[in-house]
Amino acid sequence: MVTIKDIATMANVSRSTVSRVLNNSGYVSEEARQRVEKVIEATGYVPSGYAKSLRTKQTKVIGVILPTIQTETPSRVVTGLGRELSKHGYQILLANTDHDKEKELEYLDLLVRQVDGIVLIATNTEPELTQKIKSMNLPFVMVGQEAENVICVTYDDYHVARDVTAFLVDKGHTQIGFIGVDETDQAVGCFRKKGFYDEMKSRDLSIEEAWVQKGVFDIDSGCKAMKKIIEDSKQRPTAIFAVTDRLAIGAMSYVKRIGMEIPKDIAIAGIGASELSQYVDPPLTTVDYKNETAGEEAAKQLLAFIQGEDYQKKIVLDYRLLSRDSV
Amino acid sequence: MVTIKDIATMANVSRSTVSRVLNNSGYVSEEARQRVEKVIEATGYVPSGYAKSLRTKQTKVIGVILPTIQTETPSRVVTGLGRELSKHGYQILLANTDHDKEKELEYLDLLVRQVDGIVLIATNTEPELTQKIKSMNLPFVMVGQEAENVICVTYDDYHVARDVTAFLVDKGHTQIGFIGVDETDQAVGCFRKKGFYDEMKSRDLSIEEAWVQKGVFDIDSGCKAMKKIIEDSKQRPTAIFAVTDRLAIGAMSYVKRIGMEIPKDIAIAGIGASELSQYVDPPLTTVDYKNETAGEEAAKQLLAFIQGEDYQKKIVLDYRLLSRDSV
DNA sequence: TTCCATCATGGAATCGATACCACATCGCAT
DNA sequence: ATGCGATGTGGTATCGATTCCATGATGGAA
Incomplete structure (x- = not known):
C-alpha cells in the first residue's frame, strides 16, 4: 500500500509538504504542489483514514442506531441523514439492533470510540438508555422520541x-x-x-x-x-x-x-x-411525517453541535394529513 | 480520554501487558490480569479503534454500497449482512448512491482505505465499475448481479x-x-x-x-x-x-x-x-427471493475470503414461487 | 546595507494501539 | 552446579498521517 511517505519520496518533498497539499493548509509552492499532485494522480494514492483519525481525533463517521431498516420510517430517516451527512464528508456506520434493547446499549459502547457522533432512531426512552447516552458525552441526536437533555428531532x-x-x-x-x-x-x-x-x-x-x-x-x-x-x-x-x-x-x-x-x-x-x-x-x-426531512434535520443539528455552531435542542417537525378514500 | 497508557500506569504494568490482557495473547500472570481488568472496569476504558486499525491493518468494518435503502430488496439484504457480520465483530459502513452511478465509483474510492471489504448491491455491471473493483484488490462481493472475476451472490x-x-x-x-x-x-x-x-x-x-x-x-x-x-x-x-x-x-x-x-x-x-x-x-x-439469506451468504463468503478460508466464487440462491389469487 | 515580513520546506514529536525482542525468574532434569 | 524450556514483563519500534517549530530564501522597506 502506498503511503504519504512514498508520495513524499517520489515527489522529492517531505511528508509535511504532501500533507499540506492534501489538506490545502500552510504554504506550498505551486511547483511543489504540482509535483505532488502528479504523483498522487499517478499512484492513485488515498490517505489512510485511520492514521488521520488517530492524529486528528476526527473520524468523519456518524453512528446510526436503529431498530430495523425494513420499515419505511427508519429507512427514510437514514436516507435523509445520509444525504445531509455526505454533503459534509461524513459517513454512516450502521447499527441494526433488530428491536433488541440490549443491543442498543451494546452498540453505544461499540461505537463510542469510533464515531464523531451518534444518531439514535429510537423506539423507547428508558432511563438506562438516556443515562448511558449522557454518560458518554458524545454528540448525540435522538430521532422520533423525546428525551431530556439530548438533542431531539420529533414529530408532534x-x-x-x-x-x-x-x-x-x-x-x-x-x-x-x-x-x-x-x-x-x-x-x-x-x-x-x-x-x-x-x-x-x-x-x-x-x-x-x-x-x-x-x-x-x-x-x-x-x-x-x-x-x-x-x-x-x-x-x-x-x-x-x-x-x-x-x-x-x-x-x-x-x-x-x-x-x-x-x-x-x-x-x-x-x-x-x-x-x-x-x-x-x-x-x-x-x-x-416527512421522515427524510427528519433525517436531514437530525444531521444538521448534529453537525452544528460537533462544529460548535448554534443548534436547536428540540425540533418538532410539521406534518400533513392526507385525506383519501378510506374515510 | 483514557488510553492504554493510563491503564498501564494505574495498574502498575506496562502497555504491553495491558495489550496482552486486552487481546488475550501471550503470557500474563493471573495477578496482573486482574489488576488490569479492575482498572479497565473502573475507568470504562474502550480501546481506540483507529489506533488499533492503524497497527493491525484491520478495521473490522465492511463497506456496503447500495442504490437505495427505501426498497425492500436492499434493506433485506443489509439486514442479512448485518446479522452475519455482527456475529464476527464486523460493522457496516453504509454508502447510499441514490441510484447514481457516479457515486458508486466515488464511494469505492472513499471506502477503499477504510474497510476490510466491500459488498455491492448492484444494479448494473458496467465495465467501468467492474474494472475499478478489480483494480483496487480489496475483498469484494457483489449481490444481485453477475460479473466476471468477483465473488457473486445472485438469484436465478x-x-x-x-x-x-x-x-x-x-x-x-x-x-x-x-x-x-x-x-x-x-x-x-x-x-x-x-x-x-x-x-x-x-x-x-x-x-x-x-x-x-x-x-x-x-x-x-x-x-x-x-x-x-x-x-x-x-x-x-x-x-x-x-x-x-x-x-x-x-x-x-x-x-x-x-x-x-x-x-x-x-x-x-x-x-x-x-x-x-x-x-x-x-x-x-x-x-x-430470500434476500436476507443472500445478505448472510454474501457476508459469509466475504469473511471466508478475508480470513483466507475456502469460499465459493458464485452462489446462486434458490427461490420459491408464491401462488396467490392474482393469477 | 540591514531588517523583517512573507513564503517554503523539512525535521521530529505525536496520536494510541500492537508486536517483536530482550531480559529476568523459576523449576526441573541432567 | 549447570543448562534449558516455560513463564512473565517491559522497552521500543512501528503503523500513516498531522502539526508545531526551526530554518532558509526572497524581497521590499527603512
Missing part, C-alpha cells in the same frame, strides 16, 4: 393524533376504535393514544373498552387487533384510527375479508404515509 | 422468469404481457426478459409488440406501463408478468381503476415477495 405525535381523530369525528363518526402499540414506545404508544383520548373527550364521545386494541408494528397484528375489535365489541365502531399505516392496512385487510366495505361500513385512518398506503384499496387516509 | 433470474411465465401459461394464458426495466440492469432487465421470451417461444406463443413495456422500479411506472399495454395493444393480453412486485402492483392499480377484474379479466404476477404483495387485493402471485 399528540397533535397528529388529535387531528386524525378530529378528522374522523368531523366526517360524522362518533364511535371510533383505536389500534395502538405498546406504551414503552412513548411517541407512538403514549402520545398518539393520549391525543386520541383527549380529542374524543373534548368532543364528549365515549369509547368502548373493546374498541381499543394493541398491535406490534406489523400488518398481521393490525389484522388481529381488528378482529378483536369486531368480535369483542358490543357496538361496532364506525371508524378505526390505527397509529401506523401497517396496522391500518392489517385492519383493512381483515374487515374486507369479512365482507365489510370501506369506508361505507367502516372508515380507517393510519399514520406514516407509507408508499403502500396509496395503493391499497381504497387508498388509506394517513399522515405524512 | 432467468429460470425464475421462465417459471413464472410457465406458471401463467399453465393456468391457460396464451396472451401474456410483460413489464420490464431497463437492460442496464442485467439481472432484472435482461435475464428476466430473456426468460420470459424463451419460455414463450418454447410454448410457441407469440408476443405482440405493445405487450412489452418498461418501468423504473416504482409503483407509478408500473401503472403507466400497464396503461400503455391496455391502450396500445390490438388484442389485450390476459395476463401480465411484471419483473418486480412494485411494477405489478402499479399494473394492478391501473387495471382496477379502469374496472377490470383480477384475475378474471387479467392475471398479474410479480417478483420479490414484498410484504405489500400479500395485502393488495387480490394478493399478488410472486416469487420469494
Whole structure:
C-alpha cells in the first residue's frame, strides 16, 4: 500500500509538504504542489483514514442506531441523514439492533470510540438508555422520541393524533376504535393514544373498552387487533384510527375479508404515509411525517453541535394529513 | 480520554501487558490480569479503534454500497449482512448512491482505505465499475448481479422468469404481457426478459409488440406501463408478468381503476415477495427471493475470503414461487 | 546595507494501539 | 552446579498521517 511517505519520496518533498497539499493548509509552492499532485494522480494514492483519525481525533463517521431498516420510517430517516451527512464528508456506520434493547446499549459502547457522533432512531426512552447516552458525552441526536437533555428531532405525535381523530369525528363518526402499540414506545404508544383520548373527550364521545386494541408494528397484528375489535365489541365502531399505516392496512385487510366495505361500513385512518398506503384499496387516509426531512434535520443539528455552531435542542417537525378514500 | 497508557500506569504494568490482557495473547500472570481488568472496569476504558486499525491493518468494518435503502430488496439484504457480520465483530459502513452511478465509483474510492471489504448491491455491471473493483484488490462481493472475476451472490433470474411465465401459461394464458426495466440492469432487465421470451417461444406463443413495456422500479411506472399495454395493444393480453412486485402492483392499480377484474379479466404476477404483495387485493402471485439469506451468504463468503478460508466464487440462491389469487 | 515580513520546506514529536525482542525468574532434569 | 524450556514483563519500534517549530530564501522597506 502506498503511503504519504512514498508520495513524499517520489515527489522529492517531505511528508509535511504532501500533507499540506492534501489538506490545502500552510504554504506550498505551486511547483511543489504540482509535483505532488502528479504523483498522487499517478499512484492513485488515498490517505489512510485511520492514521488521520488517530492524529486528528476526527473520524468523519456518524453512528446510526436503529431498530430495523425494513420499515419505511427508519429507512427514510437514514436516507435523509445520509444525504445531509455526505454533503459534509461524513459517513454512516450502521447499527441494526433488530428491536433488541440490549443491543442498543451494546452498540453505544461499540461505537463510542469510533464515531464523531451518534444518531439514535429510537423506539423507547428508558432511563438506562438516556443515562448511558449522557454518560458518554458524545454528540448525540435522538430521532422520533423525546428525551431530556439530548438533542431531539420529533414529530408532534399528540397533535397528529388529535387531528386524525378530529378528522374522523368531523366526517360524522362518533364511535371510533383505536389500534395502538405498546406504551414503552412513548411517541407512538403514549402520545398518539393520549391525543386520541383527549380529542374524543373534548368532543364528549365515549369509547368502548373493546374498541381499543394493541398491535406490534406489523400488518398481521393490525389484522388481529381488528378482529378483536369486531368480535369483542358490543357496538361496532364506525371508524378505526390505527397509529401506523401497517396496522391500518392489517385492519383493512381483515374487515374486507369479512365482507365489510370501506369506508361505507367502516372508515380507517393510519399514520406514516407509507408508499403502500396509496395503493391499497381504497387508498388509506394517513399522515405524512416527512421522515427524510427528519433525517436531514437530525444531521444538521448534529453537525452544528460537533462544529460548535448554534443548534436547536428540540425540533418538532410539521406534518400533513392526507385525506383519501378510506374515510 | 483514557488510553492504554493510563491503564498501564494505574495498574502498575506496562502497555504491553495491558495489550496482552486486552487481546488475550501471550503470557500474563493471573495477578496482573486482574489488576488490569479492575482498572479497565473502573475507568470504562474502550480501546481506540483507529489506533488499533492503524497497527493491525484491520478495521473490522465492511463497506456496503447500495442504490437505495427505501426498497425492500436492499434493506433485506443489509439486514442479512448485518446479522452475519455482527456475529464476527464486523460493522457496516453504509454508502447510499441514490441510484447514481457516479457515486458508486466515488464511494469505492472513499471506502477503499477504510474497510476490510466491500459488498455491492448492484444494479448494473458496467465495465467501468467492474474494472475499478478489480483494480483496487480489496475483498469484494457483489449481490444481485453477475460479473466476471468477483465473488457473486445472485438469484436465478432467468429460470425464475421462465417459471413464472410457465406458471401463467399453465393456468391457460396464451396472451401474456410483460413489464420490464431497463437492460442496464442485467439481472432484472435482461435475464428476466430473456426468460420470459424463451419460455414463450418454447410454448410457441407469440408476443405482440405493445405487450412489452418498461418501468423504473416504482409503483407509478408500473401503472403507466400497464396503461400503455391496455391502450396500445390490438388484442389485450390476459395476463401480465411484471419483473418486480412494485411494477405489478402499479399494473394492478391501473387495471382496477379502469374496472377490470383480477384475475378474471387479467392475471398479474410479480417478483420479490414484498410484504405489500400479500395485502393488495387480490394478493399478488410472486416469487420469494430470500434476500436476507443472500445478505448472510454474501457476508459469509466475504469473511471466508478475508480470513483466507475456502469460499465459493458464485452462489446462486434458490427461490420459491408464491401462488396467490392474482393469477 | 540591514531588517523583517512573507513564503517554503523539512525535521521530529505525536496520536494510541500492537508486536517483536530482550531480559529476568523459576523449576526441573541432567 | 549447570543448562534449558516455560513463564512473565517491559522497552521500543512501528503503523500513516498531522502539526508545531526551526530554518532558509526572497524581497521590499527603512
